[in-house]
Amino acid sequence: MSSDNRPIGVFDSGLGGLTVVKDLAKILPGEDIVYLGDSARVPYGIKSLATIRRFAMEDAAFLGRFDPKLLVVACNTASAAAIDAITATAPCDVVDVVRPSAAAALAATDGPVGVVATEATVRSGAYQRALAADGAGREILAVACPLLVPIVEEGRDGDDPIVTHVLCDYLRNLQRLRPGAMVLGCTHYPLLAGPIGKLMGPATQLISSATAAALDVAHRLDAAGMRHARVEGGSLRCHTTDNPQRFAELGATFGGRPLDHVEYVGTDELEGLVARRPVKS
């Protein structure tokens, strides 16, 4: 059987993409992973699409240095804003989190589909387009939930009354829609899957964009005969644009295990990797 021992490149605006890494490591334990978290410029979800696109292109270019066999855009906002631009320039296949999540939601139900995501992801229309393309006639509702990322980063858990109040507020219209599936369209949101599931009820299947992306990666590697020859013991090498120690400390929550190898890379270095054009949209 053929194999490819190069690493998988994964990037996110910060720590959230480590939920994708966690699922990747579970599904593909032999693969080496190189991760970049752009913690100095986090979050992407509140910025203009042009700025998000530029940051994402720089992140992808940085990971290109490691000769990845596959690139994972583990950030819904970057996927929504920049997947076409990244795919057009990447030296390898690119997996985003939006398309696999939309496909998984449509496969899970014949009924309406809900999406919760950042403001920029909803504004980009990427989920709405992906769901409408393959799910013609479906009722679709995408709701922006700007407070959920800071809530997760503050370390609040599902029992916290603030979490309940904020979720009740955001999910009101989605509860009325009674979706058969709902995409957790931000890599931070799986950490709130418990309280979200309770509020939506058992008839709504929650789709984690992290899991959907990890399954898509496995599928693509298998189809191309590009799995690592090793079946377990893969490594994880992390890079961050902010303080590496802080990244390692906070990242353990997301990745579910200690992060032993975190290096600093400056945003000035990233900014130098891609030719610039003025921001227009």
Next chain:
Amino acid sequence: MSSDNRPIGVFDSGLGGLTVVKDLAKILPGEDIVYLGDSARVPYGIKSLATIRRFAMEDAAFLGRFDPKLLVVACNTASAAAIDAITATAPCDVVDVVRPSAAAALAATDGPVGVVATEATVRSGAYQRALAADGAGREILAVACPLLVPIVEEGRDGDDPIVTHVLCDYLRNLQRLRPGAMVLGCTHYPLLAGPIGKLMGPATQLISSATAAALDVAHRLDAAGMRHARVEGGSLRCHTTDNPQRFAELGATFGGRPLDHVEYVGTDELEGLVARRPVKS
């Protein structure tokens, strides 16, 4: 009487500093103001002190181009992390928001003093040091309120039950302290002064860091005979590292008036202005 017709430079991580601009324009209506909002890298308050310091130094260097007579660090987080570094290199006098706010709080009461601020501002200890230096023996309590900036940016107002719930949670220990004065130690927070005042009660005087900084600017200009010769009709010129149209739209909430003149400046341009060292803290 002597005068100085050069502009005042003001910067913030994003839109929040426009609350300082609003108070400056009220107190010093003749002054020209050049503003930089680093919206592409906002917020600063969740990042490491070294990264905040680097961003703030770049922001200050950019404003240096306009030959300002005075530089205002209109961001509590940047003031807390970088005031010494900026003061050491700036070509003019520098006003921050922390020291004037601490002084105003101590002047307003002989009792305990409270502070609400971002996580990085509280972690830096800048308010605690400034209050302890001039208010020996005072009870001081600084509380980090990470959700308040995203709540303000989401456009929620004081009647929103989410705002009440979140404020009750953050202010619990401050209510027990019964402070005579409490600093709103983030330029976003004056937009929540209504509900914060209701929860703290009339015995706690709220100190807006925006107003305190604007009064300090007026005081320094008067002391140095550096007011503009004009007494009204000053101009406002804004720059942002993200989309200028979006900045103008959202900025009207903070500045209280339309922003007619907003220009784009790239973060790559800012990154080039200051020599770089690796992030250590």
